[in-house]
Amino acid sequence: MKRAVRSYVLRQGRVTAAQERALAKLAPVYGIEYREARLDPREIFGRAAPLVLEIGSGMGETTARIAKQRPDTDFIAVEVHGPGVGSLLKLIEQEQLRNLRVIRHDALEVLEHMIPDASLAGIHLFFPDPWPKKRHHKRRLVQPAFAALAALKLAPGGFLHAATDWEDYAAQIGEVLSAAPDFERVARGAARPETKFELRGLKLGHKVHDFVFRRRS
Numbered sequence: 001m002k003r004a005v006r007s008y009v010l011r012q013g014r015v016t017a018a019q020e021r022a023l024a025k026l027a028p029v030y031g032i033e034y035r036e037a038r039l040d041p042r043e044i045f046g047r048a049a050p051l052v053l054e055i056g057s058g059m060g061e062t063t064a065r066i067a068k069q070r071p072d073t074d075f076i077a078v079e080v081h082g083p084g085v086g087s088l089l090k091l092i093e094q095e096q097l098r099n100l101r102v103i104r105h106d107a108l109e110v111l112e113h114m115i116p117d118a119s120l121a122g123i124h125l126f127f128p129d130p131w132p133k134k135r136h137h138k139r140r141l142v143q144p145a146f147a148a149l150a151a152l153k154l155a156p157g158g159f160l161h162a163a164t165d166w167e168d169y170a171a172q173i174g175e176v177l178s179a180a181p182d183f184e185r186v187a188r189g190a191a192r193p194e195t196k197f198e199l200r201g202l203k204l205g206h207k208v209h210d211f212v213f214r215r216r217s
């Protein structure tokens, strides 16, 4: 998939000294370097277990909480924002989470190049950047090409769980995924702890929409 338009803008210079230390010390231990080559989850985690990829883990609190609650599942979080990656690396170390690793890179490129086809038990996309202005809608992650890529990487029966607190993005997510031939909507998936961005939305009086779609067998 060729992408001229990215779903994020990198804000520079906001990494604290503690986050910088965490990045330098912990990335070699709990990070996975981006490469244009398929990764081998069994080698990374030392076991065969269901694998969930999270796109845009933010500061990572929810990511770490979910990984702690589900020790039988392996998780790879993908985030471009340095402070968020540093913060999640620290949480992994603090909580000694053996089932969670982080990649600091564009999640779409990670999906396309590093994730083997039909290998994922799930994809988490919690509160993707809403890009509310119409001229920025092209930056939104959930587009037909994304749905096709996600379907390719999910194992049959795997879940795509997306959540947003933006009404018109919710409508877009519902439309795009409902139109994707490989997906069917299910009533609900695994329970999800509240995220940082969700709390921000709730404080603004936004309604939260969760979408769980299953990759058809």
Ligand SMILES: C[S@@+](CC[C@H](N)C(=O)[O-])C[C@H]1O[C@@H](n2cnc3c(N)ncnc32)[C@H](O)[C@@H]1O
Binding pocket: 007, 008, 055, 056, 057, 058, 059, 078, 079, 080, 081, 084, 105, 106, 107, 108, 126, 127, 128, 129, 130, 195, 196, 197, 198
């Ligand atoms: C609105 S925040 C939500 C963070 C978190 N999921 C939460 O709910 O608190 C969206 C995050 O997605 C990240 N992001 C956006 N596009 C991305 C991409 N293509 N690859 C990786 N991360 C991305 C941003 O850097 C940001 O941290």
